[in-house]
Every structure is written in C-alpha cells, then in structure tokens.
Amino acid sequence: MSTTATSGPAAAAAPRGPKPRRLSVARIGLYGFLIISALFFLVPLYIMVVTSLKTMPEIRQGHLFGLPETWTVQPWIDAWMHACTGRDCNGLSPGFWNSVKITVPSVFISIVIASINGYALSFWRYRGANLFFGLLVFGAFVPYQVVIYPLIIALREVHLFSTLWGIIIVHTIFGMPILTILYRNYYAAIPSELFKAARIDGAGFWQIFVRIMLPMSVPITIVAIILQVTGIWNDFLFGVIFAGRNNWPMTVQLNNIVNTTTGTRTYNVDMAATIITAAVPLIIYFISGRWFVRGIAAGAVKG
Amino acid sequence: MTNHSVSVKDLTLNFGAVKVLKNLTLDISEGEFIVLLGSSGCGKSTLLNCIAGLLDISDGEIWIKGKNVTWAEPADRGIGMVFQSYALYPQMSVRGNLSFGLKTAGVPRAEIEKRVARASEVLQIEPLLDRKPSALSGGQRQRVAIGRALVRDVDVFLFDEPLSNLDAKLRADLRVEIKRLHQQLNNTMIYVTHDQVEAMTLADRIAIMKGGHIMQLGTPDEIYSRPQNRYVADFIGSPSMNFIDGQLQDGVFARGDLTIPMAGYNYASPQPPGGPATIGIRPEHVVTGELVGNAPVQLDVTVDIVEPMGSDTLVWTEVAGERFRVRMDGHAQVRHGEPLRIGIVPARASLFDAKSELRL
Ligand SMILES: Nc1ncnc2c1ncn2[C@@H]1O[C@H](COP(=O)(O)OP(=O)(O)OP(=O)(O)O)[C@@H](O)[C@H]1O
Ligand SMILES: [Mg+2]
Numbered sequence: 001m002s003t004t005a006t007s008g009p010a011a012a013a014a015p016r017g018p019k020p021r022r023l024s025v026a027r028i029g030l031y032g033f034l035i036i037s038a039l040f041f042l043v044p045l046y047i048m049v050v051t052s053l054k055t056m057p058e059i060r061q062g063h064l065f066g067l068p069e070t071w072t073v074q075p076w077i078d079a080w081m082h083a084c085t086g087r088d089c090n091g092l093s094p095g096f097w098n099s100v101k102i103t104v105p106s107v108f109i110s111i112v113i114a115s116i117n118g119y120a121l122s123f124w125r126y127r128g129a130n131l132f133f134g135l136l137v138f139g140a141f142v143p144y145q146v147v148i149y150p151l152i153i154a155l156r157e158v159h160l161f162s163t164l165w166g167i168i169i170v171h172t173i174f175g176m177p178i179l180t181i182l183y184r185n186y187y188a189a190i191p192s193e194l195f196k197a198a199r200i201d202g203a204g205f206w207q208i209f210v211r212i213m214l215p216m217s218v219p220i221t222i223v224a225i226i227l228q229v230t231g232i233w234n235d236f237l238f239g240v241i242f243a244g245r246n247n248w249p250m251t252v253q254l255n256n257i258v259n260t261t262t263g264t265r266t267y268n269v270d271m272a273a274t275i276i277t278a279a280v281p282l283i284i285y286f287i288s289g290r291w292f293v294r295g296i297a298a299g300a301v302k303g
Numbered sequence: 304m305t306n307h308s309v310s311v312k313d314l315t316l317n318f319g320a321v322k323v324l325k326n327l328t329l330d331i332s333e334g335e336f337i338v339l340l341g342s343s344g345c346g347k348s349t350l351l352n353c354i355a356g357l358l359d360i361s362d363g364e365i366w367i368k369g370k371n372v373t374w375a376e377p378a379d380r381g382i383g384m385v386f387q388s389y390a391l392y393p394q395m396s397v398r399g400n401l402s403f404g405l406k407t408a409g410v411p412r413a414e415i416e417k418r419v420a421r422a423s424e425v426l427q428i429e430p431l432l433d434r435k436p437s438a439l440s441g442g443q444r445q446r447v448a449i450g451r452a453l454v455r456d457v458d459v460f461l462f463d464e465p466l467s468n469l470d471a472k473l474r475a476d477l478r479v480e481i482k483r484l485h486q487q488l489n490n491t492m493i494y495v496t497h498d499q500v501e502a503m504t505l506a507d508r509i510a511i512m513k514g515g516h517i518m519q520l521g522t523p524d525e526i527y528s529r530p531q532n533r534y535v536a537d538f539i540g541s542p543s544m545n546f547i548d549g550q551l552q553d554g555v556f557a558r559g560d561l562t563i564p565m566a567g568y569n570y571a572s573p574q575p576p577g578g579p580a581t582i583g584i585r586p587e588h589v590v591t592g593e594l595v596g597n598a599p600v601q602l603d604v605t606v607d608i609v610e611p612m613g614s615d616t617l618v619w620t621e622v623a624g625e626r627f628r629v630r631m632d633g634h635a636q637v638r639h640g641e642p643l644r645i646g647i648v649p650a651r652a653s654l655f656d657a658k659s660e661l662r663l
Contacts, residue, residue, distance in 0.1 A: 193390035196357050197451070201404030202378030211403070215394035 052076065052271035059267050075268035079276060083269050085256035092273050095253030099233055099280075101164060102249055106171035107228040110179055113172065114224065115217060118183025119209050123195045133184065140177035148241060155242065162244030170242050171232050179224055186220040187213065222288055230281040250277050307366065308333045308491035309354060309459055314363035316346075316353055323349050324515045326363075334489045338502040341512035342538070347495040350512075351461050354493065355384050368458050378408070380459075383452025387464040389444040391436035397423075397447050398432045401454050408455075415454075422453040425484070442473045449484070462494040466501065478504060499539060503527070511535045529569075529653070533660040536583045536653055542617055544583045545627045548657060551580035556654065561623040563600050567650035571662045579657035586617065586628040590646035591635070598646025606641045618643070 047064060052075050054068040081091040088094075120126070121133055151170065152161060160166035190213070198208045239249040254277045258270045309331040316324040323346045331337050339347045352358040354365055356377040364373050372380045391400050398419060405415045423429045426446045436444055445465055452460055465481075466474045482505055485492055496502055502509050503523045511518045511526065511534075519531040530536035536544050549558030554575050556563040563582065570576070590598040604620040604627065611633070618629045618637055629645055637643060654663040 191388050191390060193386040193388050194392070196352070196355075196377075197384065197386060197390040197448075198392070198403075199357060200355060200377045200382065200384050201451070201455075202376075202407040203403070207407060212392050212394070 048271045052268050054268055076272040078269045079273035083257045084260055085253045092253055095250035098247050099250040102167050103232045106168045106232050110172040110175040111224050114179030115183045117180040118187050119213055121184045122187040136177045136180050164247050167243040170238050175228055226284055226288055229284050233280050306333055310366040312364040315361045317361045336485055336492045336505055336507045338506035338509045339495045340502045340509055345512045346515045347512055348463050351463050351495055355382055355461055356380055381457050382459045382461055383455050383457040384461040385448045385452055385465045387467055389448045391447055393436055396433050400447055401450050404455050418454045422450045426450050441469050460490050460492045464495055531662050533655045540585055542586050542628050544585050546581050546583050547623055547625050548581050552577050556582050558623045563649055565649045576663050581655045581657055583653040586630040588651045589629045591631050595644050595646040598648055600647040602645050604643050606637050606643050609637055
C-alpha cells in the first residue's frame with residue numbers, strides 16, 4: 001500500500017474533512033414515504049381551497065382538480081354572513097363569536113387553576129397530594145362519554161345547563177387533568193433548592209408562585225394555550241350538548257350549514273366555511289409552533 | 304445554654320420508615336464555625352434543612368439564639384442559607400435576588416439599598432448588580448448566593464456544599480473568602496462539605512457524621528490526631544490511615560512477628576486495656592531516611608509500588624501481611640523491590656478495640 005499519496009483519488013478515500021453524503025435506498029424510501037404522506041394531507045386541502053373559489057356552475061362540470069375559470073370570493077362572504085344554519089341564515093359569524101366567548105374564558109380559567117394545582121403538587125407536598133395526583137392521572141384517561149349524562153344532571157341542578165358558563169365549566173373540568181400533569185411535571189424539573197431559598201427569604205405560597213414560578217412558566221404556558229385552544233375550538237360534542245342553541249360554537253354551526261337538507265348543496269360555501277372554522281387552530285400553530293417545540297423540550301430550564 | 308447560638312436536641316427525622324437522623328444532639332457556640340463532614344447520604348443536608356426549618360422534624364427541639372424555633376417558619380429563624388446549586392431566582396437581576404428577602408419582610412426601600420450596597424461591596428459583586436444570574440460565572444453566582452444570606456443580617460449562616468460545583472482553583476479562592484467573611488462578621492456558621500481540606504481549613508470544630516449519627520465532634524486537630532473510633536480515623540486523612548489487626552497485651556501491640564511497645568501512647572482510659580485491637584498509623588507519621596534511628600520502633604520492609612506526587616511520594620509496602628502506605632519526601636529515591644527501613648512512633652499512633660472500634 002502506498003503511503004506517499006496525500007492528494008488525488010486515493011487520498012480522498014481516507015476519512016478526512018466532512019463526511020460525504022450518500023443517497024441510500026433507505027433514504028429514498030424515507031423521502032418517498034414523507035412525500036406521499038404530505039400529498040395525502042395536501043391534496044384534499046388543495047381541492048377545498050380551489051372549490052371554495054369556484055362558482056357553482058363550474059363545480060357542477062366536475063373538474064375537481066382544475067383551477068377556477070372565474071375566481072370568486074362570494075362563497076367566503078356567504079359562508080361568513082348568509083349561509084343557513086337551520087332556520088337562521090346569518091352564516092358562520094355568530095358561531096365564530098360564540099366559539100370565542102367559550103374558548104377564551106375556558107382556556108384562561110383552566111390554565112390558571114392547573115398551574116396553581118401543578119405548583120402546589122410539586123412544591124407543597126400537602127397531605128393527600130399523591131392521592132389527588134393519582135386521581136387526576138386517572139381522570140385523564142376516563143372516556144368522556146361515561147361522564148356526560150351525570151354532568152348534564154349536575155349542571156341542570158345548578159341551573160347552568162345550556163348556558164355559556166355551563167360549557168365553560170365543562171371545558172375547564174375536562175382540561176384539568178392533562179394540564180395539571182403538564183404543569184406538575186414542568187415544576188418538578190425545577191430544582192427544589194430554588195423553592196427552599198424563597199422560603200428562607202420569607203416568601204409564602206402566593207409570593208413564590210407569582211414572583212418566582214410564574215415568570216419561569218412561559219414556555220409551558222404556551223404549550224398549554226395551544227393544547228386548550230385547539231381542543232376547545234375543535235370541540236363539537238360538548239358544544240352541542242352543553243352550550244345551548246344560542247351559544248352553539250362554530251363547529252356545531254358548520255355542521256348545520258353543511259348538513260342543511262333544504263335547497264341545493266353549495267359545495268363552494270361548505271368548503272369556505274370549513275376552512276374558516278379550521279383557521280383559528282391553524283393560525284395558533286403557525287404563530288406559536290416554534291414555542292410549542294421549545295416548551296416541550298424545556299424540561300430543564302435552569303438559571 | 305445562654306451562649307449557645309444553635310442547639311439541636313434529640314433530633315429525630317424519618318422519611319416514612321427510614322430513620323435518617325437518630326436522636327442527634329449538637330450545641331454550637333456563638334460565632335463558631337462548625338463543619339459537618341461525612342460520606343454521601345449520611346444526613347448532612349437533612350440536618351441542615353431541619354435547622355433551617357425546611358423539613359418537618361419527627362422529634363426533638365431546635366433552639367437558635369436562646370429561642371425554641373422548632374415550629375417557627377424558616378424566615379423567622381434568623382438564618383441564611385447557601386445552596387450547592389446556587390438557587391438564584393433566574394428571572395430576577397442580581398439586585399432583585401439580593402433584595403427579594405428584604406422586600407418580603409417589608410424593609411424600607413432606603414434600608415434595602417443600603418444593605419444591598421454593603422453586601423455587594425463585601426463580596427465584590429457591585430459591577431454585576433444589574434445582570435441576570437444566567438450571565439454570571441459559577442463563582443460569581445455563588446457569591447450572589449452568599450450575598451442573599453448576607454443582606455438579611457442573620458445570626459446563623461447555613462452552607463450546603465457551597466463550593467462543590469466549582470473547579471479546584473476557584474474553590475480554593477472562595478474558601479479563603481468564606482474564612483475571611485467569617486472573621487469579619489463573626490456569625491455562627493454551619494457548613495456542610497464532602498471535602499476534608501475545606502473541613503480542616505475552615506472549621507473551629509468538625510462534626511463527622513455517619514448514618515445519621517455524629518461519630519465525633521472536635522477541633523480539626525482532635526479529629527486528626529485523636530480520632531475517637533476507627534471510622535473517623537479512616538475517613539480523615541489522605542492517603543488514609545494504615546490499619547493492622549492484632550493483640551494488645553501489657554502495653555505491647557503484637558501481630559505475629561511484629562511487636563510494637565506502645566510506650567508514650569496516651570490511652571483513652573486510665574488502665575491500659577488488653578485483648579484484640581487494631582493499630583492505626585498515618586502514612587505521614589512513618590519515619591524514613593536518616594531520622595529512622597530516632598524512632599522507637601524500626602522495621603525492614605520491601606517497596607512495592609511508588610507513586611510520586613510532586614511534593615511527596617507515596618510508597619506502598621507490606622507490614623505483617625497487610626498493605627502499608629508510607630509517605631516520603633518528594634525527592635525520595637526508591638524503586639520497586641528495594642528494601643526500606645521505616646520507623647514508627649507509637650505516641651502518634653491510634654489504638655482501637657477490635658470489636659467496638661472505639662479508641663483505646
Ligand atoms: N425526600 C426524601 N425521602 C426519602 N429519603 C430521603 C429524602 N431525602 C433524603 N433522603 C435520604 O436521607 C438520607 C440522607 O440524605 P441527605 O441528603 O441528608 O444526605 P447528605 O449527607 O446530604 O448526602 P450528600 O453528601 O450526598 O449531599 C439519604 O439516605 C437519602 O436517601
Ligand atoms: Mg447533601
């Protein structure tokens with residue numbers, strides 16, 4: 001074997017510098033799979049968008065994949081303001097505002113309570129804390145359907161069934177187990193010495209929470225907001241049961257628009273309405289997706 | 304009890320079924336620097352947390368400055384505590400960290416500023432006051448942590464391994480600073496460490512702990528020269544003490560051919576005892592070179608392993624079939640297999656009962 005060669009093809013074989021990249025069969029397979037998966041989700045979205053921008057006569061011609069010949073935003077306007085949800089024909093906008101009225105307080109209240117729960121569970125090991133946490137974990141796995149009927153009766157007894165506050169309470173309760181676990185695990189990763197130092201500095205339960213723990217909780221709170229907003233916004237079952245006709249969220253109204261049996265089916269309006277409804281969680285993801293990953297990975301935030 | 308700064312009486316602490324501290328009693332005088340030393344898991348941090356009021360004790364009393372504080376809140380005990388992990392509030396500036404305790408105590412703003420200024424001057428952290436802890440080095444963080452205890456004007460400082468996250472050089476520097484701080488303030492300090500050097504250099508008295516008990520409480524010299532039992536003798540000193548098991552009869556220690564008359568040995572009890580015993584000899588107390596002739600007991604051994612360490616050389620040999628370490632001068636010219644004459648001074652040795660392991 002020659003030892004003189006320091007350049008040229010022979011030397012290139014010696015490992016030095018950046019490792020050459022090679023496209024292996026496994027890689028091609030992987031990329032192929034990813035592309036097919038992406039198409040699987042993107043093709044329906046494409047069809048929805050182009051359909052929502054076509055006129056009805058054009059849709060009836062049946063060119064599913066073609067771009068619109070005459071572009072129109074009328075379906076979007078109809079979906080927002082004029083589409084009929086059963087008897088009323090005010091479009092999705094009332095449902096949108098209902099969803100906002102349900103989502104904002106539910107997200108806020110559930111996060112406030114869950115963060116306090118998680119904080120108390122990880123730092124103030126009060127009597128029965130482990131039992132409480134065990135119950136919460138159990139609660140996270142209870143199928144919703146089991147508790148719906150008892151919950152209806154309970155809310156009816158306190159005259160909150162079919163009210164805005166009724167549905168807010170329901171969402172708060174159902175968000176509690178998972179959010180509390182989330183916060184508890186986040187706080188469990190904070191060194192307990194920090195808590196001890198604050199105790200010695202004379203801070204009490206609330207001072208430690210507000211002055212020390214909350215400022216450190218931004219990443220996990222963003223995760224919690226994303227979870228709750230998407231969960232509550234996309235909810236259909238609880239909304240249709242607990243909110244009452246006047247407070248039906250957007251998802252319920254969307255269903256009513258799409259399933260209206262009177263008149264002809266306006267596919268373009270249906271598509272536009274669906275996209276509008278899905279837009280809120282999508283926007284939340286795009287704005288805070290970066291934070292989401294960071295919050296999940298931020299188990300060990302140290303000073 | 305009047306001049307005791309901290310008194311721990313019959314303290315017992317259980318974590319569930321595990322007894323971590325067992326009937327522990329410790330009296331600490333005003334202005335004293337006490338070091339708690341012991342192997343990992345022996346309950347040092349637990350004892351400190353009990354004194355601080357961060358753990359609910361199972362039994363016993365804790366007195367600080369003549370007051371029974373057994374049920375008092377940590378903030379009301381007149382203590383400041385410094386942790387191994389610094390435990391600075393990450394979202395607050397250094398100034399915020401220093402003043403947090405004073406703010407919660409409702410100290411007037413002008414007074415807070417005065418105290419923060421004084422503490423930061425003592426610790427030389429004035430240029431760092433507006434930084435966040437994440438922008439500080441380890442040594443600077445630990446200074447801030449000490450400052451947080453300092454501003455509170457407390458009587459008792461508790462340190463839980465404050466230097467063990469720092470590198471060797473910084474540790475030596477900060478060790479001296481803590482000693483200087485103690486001379487300056489003259490507070491009572493209780494200091495937990497793993498590090499013998501820290502313990503020996505800082506302490507007025509050292510408490511050696513094992514399994515939730517205090518094995519010996521004494522000045523560094525007492526601990527080093529007259530260890531009360533075999534555990535303490537083995538624990539203190541590096542390289543550690545040589546032990547040889549044998550018989551003690553009429554003031555002579557014997558093991559096979561080896562006999563060491565214990566003339567000049569200061570017995571713990573008035574009558575010289577007899578029976579199975581262990582002799583302990585520190586490697587640095589073995590005489591070598593020209594001075595061997597002066598030693599009361601002389602032995603011929605064979606050099607096995609030589610470990611040069613710069614300032615001195617550690618030589619491994621065998622005495623009465625047991626491994627035996629000898630500390631020699633750094634320039635000692637010895638090699639594997641060579642004969643070596645060593646001298647033993649019984650007055651500097653330690654004798655322990657073979658069964659109870661207590662000092663004879
Ligand atoms: N919360 C707890 N629950 C149960 N056991 C505990 C708890 N905290 C500590 N222990 C046990 O108590 C014993 C003493 O712990 P401690 O932290 O006081 O040791 P230490 O002497 O400070 O050790 P180190 O030098 O490693 O810090 C250990 O055996 C430990 O396992
Ligand atoms: Mg410890």
